[in-house]
Amino acid sequence: MRIRAVLTATLAVALLAATLSALFAPNASAQGVPPPKVFWTIFGTTENGVLKFIPDRLIVPQVPTIVNVTFVNTDPGPGVQHTFTIRSTAANAPDPLLVNTGLISPGQQAFVEFALTPPQNENRILAGTRNETAEVEGGFIKFYCIPHEAARMIGHVVVGGVQGQAEPGEKGVFLRAYWIGLLGMAGTLVLVVVSYFVIKGSSRHYRDHHEHIRRGGP
Numbered sequence: 001m002r003i004r005a006v007l008t009a010t011l012a013v014a015l016l017a018a019t020l021s022a023l024f025a026p027n028a029s030a031q032g033v034p035p036p037k038v039f040w041t042i043f044g045t046t047e048n049g050v051l052k053f054i055p056d057r058l059i060v061p062q063v064p065t066i067v068n069v070t071f072v073n074t075d076p077g078p079g080v081q082h083t084f085t086i087r088s089t090a091a092n093a094p095d096p097l098l099v100n101t102g103l104i105s106p107g108q109q110a111f112v113e114f115a116l117t118p119p120q121n122e123n124r125i126l127a128g129t130r131n132e133t134a135e136v137e138g139g140f141i142k143f144y145c146i147p148h149e150a151a152r153m154i155g156h157v158v159v160g161g162v163q164g165q166a167e168p169g170e171k172g173v174f175l176r177a178y179w180i181g182l183l184g185m186a187g188t189l190v191l192v193v194v195s196y197f198v199i200k201g202s203s204r205h206y207r208d209h210h211e212h213i214r215r216g217g218p
Contacts, residue, residue: 035064035115042155044082044104044145045074051148053084056155058143063116063159071101072109081105082153083146084112086125087135098127098134099143116141116159123159 038061043054060067071084081103088098101110115126123141125134134141140156 035066036062037066037068039068039070041070041072042084043072043074044084044153046077046080051082051145051151051153053143053145053153053155058155058157060116060157060159063118066113066115067157068111068113070109070111071104073104073106075106078106081147084110084143085146086114086141086143086157088125088130088132089135090132093130093132098125098130098132100146103147116157 040055040058042058045052045054058067058069069084071082073080073082075082083103084099084101085097086099088096099112099114101112104110117124117126117131123134123136124131125141136142137154137156140158143155143157145153
């Protein structure tokens with residue numbers, strides 16, 4: 001009886017320790033999850049004689065993030081070509097254009113994909129195997145149209161510009177802490193119950209009384 005109780009207590013302690021270790025250990029599967037991806041469609045056009053991107057501001061909530069841009073030339077002017085381009089600031093870059101659709105004619109479209117990587121304040125972009133610092137303007141990553149940069153056909157990628165994006169993560173942290181607390185209390189209760197029976201089973205008074213009842217005593 002005593003050996004069985006001790007084994008039960010040992011098993012309960014091991015189970016509790018394993019559960020808490022799994023909860024507090026870093027989530028290995030989460031570490032291997034690829035960064036989120038955001039999709040934008042941007043139009044290059046002319047309105048009231050003004051060359052522009054619509055929209056001219058891309059909001060990226062966090063880094064790292066993969067940005068997928070579909071660029072569509074909707075310019076009403078015949079033969080007016082536009083590009084979506086981000087320039088690298090690397091001095092020895094083999095290609096100064098870090099991201100570039102090339103010239104897109106009216107009615108056509110192209111897409112580019114690039115990753116924004118930490119640290120955020122260095123505005124790094126990973127394009128293919130290149131991890132270089134992108135050109136900024138006003139603190140934001142600048143994109144522009146090559147033929148019309150001088151006409152201020154430009155836009156910006158803003159990192160962290162959406163308010164309240166951290167709320168789902170914070171909620172997850174609180175829920176995890178809640179469940180850890182519940183499991184901790186349940187484990188403590190199990191240990192108390194098991195310890196009670198272990199102490200009771202190992203008590204000489206209990207063994208003598210149990211033997212007395214087994215023999216038919218009151």
